[in-house]
Amino acid sequence: MEQATISVGFLLFHGFPMACLTSMIEPLRAANEISNTRTFAWRLLSEEGGTLTASAHVDFETDALGAPGEDYIFVLSSPTATFRTSATPAHLRAFHRHGGTLGAVSGGVFPLVKAQVVGAHRIAVHWCYRAAFDAQFPDLAASDQVLEIADTVMTAAGAAAAFDLALHLIEDRLGPAIAAEVACWFQHPMMRRGDVVQAIPVAEAATALPPLAARAVALMTADMANPITVGQAAARLSISPRHMERAFKAATGLGPTRYFRKIRMEAARQIVLYTNDPIAKIAGQVGYGSTQTFAKHYEDAFGMTPAQDRKRINLYRVKGNLPVPSL
Numbered sequence: 001m002e003q004a005t006i007s008v009g010f011l012l013f014h015g016f017p018m019a020c021l022t023s024m025i026e027p028l029r030a031a032n033e034i035s036n037t038r039t040f041a042w043r044l045l046s047e048e049g050g051t052l053t054a055s056a057h058v059d060f061e062t063d064a065l066g067a068p069g070e071d072y073i074f075v076l077s078s079p080t081a082t083f084r085t086s087a088t089p090a091h092l093r094a095f096h097r098h099g100g101t102l103g104a105v106s107g108g109v110f111p112l113v114k115a116q117v118v119g120a121h122r123i124a125v126h127w128c129y130r131a132a133f134d135a136q137f138p139d140l141a142a143s144d145q146v147l148e149i150a151d152t153v154m155t156a157a158g159a160a161a162a163f164d165l166a167l168h169l170i171e172d173r174l175g176p177a178i179a180a181e182v183a184c185w186f187q188h189p190m191m192r193r194g195d196v197v198q199a200i201p202v203a204e205a206a207t208a209l210p211p212l213a214a215r216a217v218a219l220m221t222a223d224m225a226n227p228i229t230v231g232q233a234a235a236r237l238s239i240s241p242r243h244m245e246r247a248f249k250a251a252t253g254l255g256p257t258r259y260f261r262k263i264r265m266e267a268a269r270q271i272v273l274y275t276n277d278p279i280a281k282i283a284g285q286v287g288y289g290s291t292q293t294f295a296k297h298y299e300d301a302f303g304m305t306p307a308q309d310r311k312r313i314n315l316y317r318v319k320g321n322l323p324v325p326s327l
């Protein structure tokens with residue numbers, strides 16, 4: 001019996017990550033070919049139709065969001081994407097309310113949340129955007145998983161995770177054998193599901209630390225807005241500050257204070273680049289009472305102040321209409 005066609009819409013915004021789009025379309029195309037069916041069909045959509053430019057400076061022609069209806073709509077964008085018209089989030093809410101499945105990949109989770117459709121669903125947030133996401137949506141359940149899949153909301157943290165999400169759709173409609181063959185076509189080594197944690201550079205560095213120092217990092221990063229001191233962390237671990245100092249320097253070449261500052265600066269930079277929060281507020285979000293001290297430490301870390309860094313990125317966006325980076 002011929003499979004019913006599943007229609008997938010990709011709602012694109014200027015500067016969307018092209019790899020995320022191809023990572024979903026190509027597996028669906030391969031599934032059709034392997035199964036000798038037309039199970040999946042797709043359209044590229046935008047708010048108003050016309051040409052959109054991807055992060056790789058490649059142009060794509062799109063249809064305007066609206067009829068005919070899709071079974072799925074996935075949002076692909078940078079984290080700074082904004083709706084041009086209130087009709088777009090209203091359309092997404094109506095689509096969701098009438099049984100359509102919504103999703104987003106990478107930075108697309110930001111407009112998806114702003115459309116007020118995710119409810120209590122957990123959202124897979126790319127680690128590069130996590131601090132900015134938490135700053136904008138502190139009451140939402142952000143997840144460090146590569147995928148979060150529910151009946152009506154699906155999110156993927158990056159292009160490789162988008163491929164896994166496409167495999168999930170294929171397995172659901174055509175079975176595990178077809179999904180496995182598609183994965184083999186592209187030498188995708190395994191189909192990851194919703195129980196795989198993202199690989200994160202900071203987390204990898206922390207796991208390489210001696211266990212005592214790794215636990216200290218967990219303590220010091222548990223609440224960046226209200227950080228504890230090295231002495232307090234050492235006391236909770238029943239070791240001396242000098243012992244902790246030696247452990248950090250042996251593993252990283254940095255003392256615990258500088259190591260923790262590095263983590264705070266990386267989080268701060270996400271918020272600077274991917275939100276419009278005032279610099280003073282960002283300083284507080286990473287535990288600084290003084291904006292001046294925060295700006296100095298930021299400049300030491302990145303060679304420019306937070307204001308200069310934001311101005312540089314905003315200038316790039318104005319000139320090229322492209323956010324940086326788009327993952």
